[in-house]
Amino acid sequence: MLYLDHAATTPIRPEVSESMAPYLGERFGNPSGIHAKARQAKNSIEEARERIAASIGAAKPLEIVFTGGGTEADNLAVTGAAIGAPGSVVTTAVEHPAVLESVRFLSRVGHDVTVVPVDQAGRVSPDAVADAVDSGTAVVSAMTANNETGVIQPVGEITRLVRSVNNRVLIHTDAVQAFGSLPVAAGSDGPDLISVSAHKIGGPQGVGFLYVRDGVQLEPVIHGGGQELGRRSGTHNVGGIVGLAVAVEAAVADRSDYRARVGAARDRFEQDLRLWTNVKVTAAGADRLVSHAHLRFPGIKAETLLVRLDFAGVAAAAGAACHSGAIQESHVLAAMGVDSRAASESIRFSFGRGDDAATGAEAATIVSGVVEDLS
């Protein structure tokens, strides 16, 4: 079984499972309490918080807000930043639905929103983003790298230019897909809000964090008992948080090794496919994450190819799935000007931890075999 869908989710690191096991057993306490069981849990989550803060260079542990995953972190960042204020929202056309749907919600309740288009390679222009910002803008959200195509956005440049227009704007970046390979870190020159998800970096599903620069006020999207300094209520997923911290540390430590190995896997895969098939690589000219191979085999429906690959034990993806499981059209490809037909032929392979050049070669052999059969 060749798992090439790391962009969807990643295998859990053994050290993560180990760290979480006691929390499915006798370490069941709720951190909000006075007794020993509660304090044990409280210590666990605060230790996790400190370790994560240290990993990303955050000045204070309380700049880490635990959430129920990347989507929730995006919601807290975007809606949380805009909803209290009368301010406008600026984002890009290729954001994850967690950001775009939050922006649509804000538009429905009366906020001005601007969705900055991207070029054919899926890149947003920092100037275009800055042009959309004015004195009334509350938040700008631009992802670090796209989950479908792997295209890397110039977040540093965007941050710089936006602040030169209005230095009170909150700058958010969805770093969910990028965290495992790019140097995502907190810093005075960096974004004010950073979303990270555990299950994309070898941690468990259902937990993540939002880095919130000290001093930034957010309206919570989940109201309740006031956990996380009121920013995210609800009993902590203690085991998940512990696993999240282990995953974050491991991911940060692994970054350069990951880039080398996973990059070798993806590059070998694309290289071999170019030799044996008429594959078109999406956004080949743009900077892309080392993990992503977003491709098109002209004349072959992605749906058919994915099913045939599934039969052959290869896991890959296309677009997003609707509730029934059918593939839905990608808004990212539409924003890049890719027509419907080409979009229906587009397929995403994503390599990850454990893959290397040999994986890439094996994958290319299987994929080109099926492609040839279907041609």
Added chain:
Amino acid sequence: MRALVAMSGGVDSSVAAALMIEAGYDVVGVTLKQWVGAGGAMPTAGCCTVADAEDARRVAAQLDIPYYVLDYVEEFTAAVVEPFGATYLAGRTPNPCIECNRTVRFSALLERTTELDADVLVTGHHARISHDEDGWHLLRAVDGTKDQSYVLHMLGQEELSRIRLPVGEMTKVEVRERAAAMGLRTASKPDSQDICFVASGDYRDFLAEQLPETALPGPVVDTGGTILGEHEGITGFTIGQRRGLGIAVGEARYVVDVQPEERRVVVGTYDEMLADGCVVSGASFISGTPPDNPNVTVKIRYRTPAIAAMLHSIDDGWIVRFGERQPAPAPGQAAVFYDGERVLGGGTIEEVIRG
């Protein structure tokens, strides 16, 4: 050998999948996403809804077979939904299930069957396929009350060789019993009676929305031309129809003709409505050639028994002369010819013949 089973979420296709597993096939289940409501999501009412796909998925999980939802929205819209409105607009009565079978299910999906490296396409239709030295045959289902051979008449030798209809050999009761014995959750699920893309259950509301020109009023006249009343849209009328005519004449009246250009509905007595035959176009024959013997039985609508008739070949089609005068069939429907249990073929009813 791999079998691709089209699973609608109903009990017939669920049992069909199970039977193919028993027969030793490598079974793969698929549901076709055919229609989307506003917002691009599968409908939640009508047939082939999200709930139906869920049922199919659960059965596939129970049977431990791979299961996929395949997107056929574009093909279905072009082949079934658009002609549906256009046919009514032309004063005729469409049969969407036949168009779906002709273009989507047993054409596009049959092609996909090969692309997915499967040897046969399987459905839960009630009909039988057999093979002998004369080739492939399509026969009525064992369960006469559920026979669906009418909507499969367009298949030919090539298609039949690659299709399997395992539940055609069983009665509906036996199918449900088998489903229950296998613990399939769809064992007692009621059969869908609706047009699969009409969520509201009333096709006239659907048409009024999709094609507003079909909801234009016009006169209801008798066979002498006297105006008897007004109607709210010709799509509400099918030849032979008795109810909902919107006129009070004292005795029963039946739709004798629908004239779309004048937006006119002609009604008459039962006797005036009866037909002696019909003209059939676009006929296909399962064996590949028309029968030598012109004496056949013909079904001129889905749910009435086949009647004795004679076929006469004409330039663009066939004249079908009924043995006895019949309530007139509706142009746009299929006329399907049988030789006893065997389906000979069929075509589209163009005109009603009186006299």
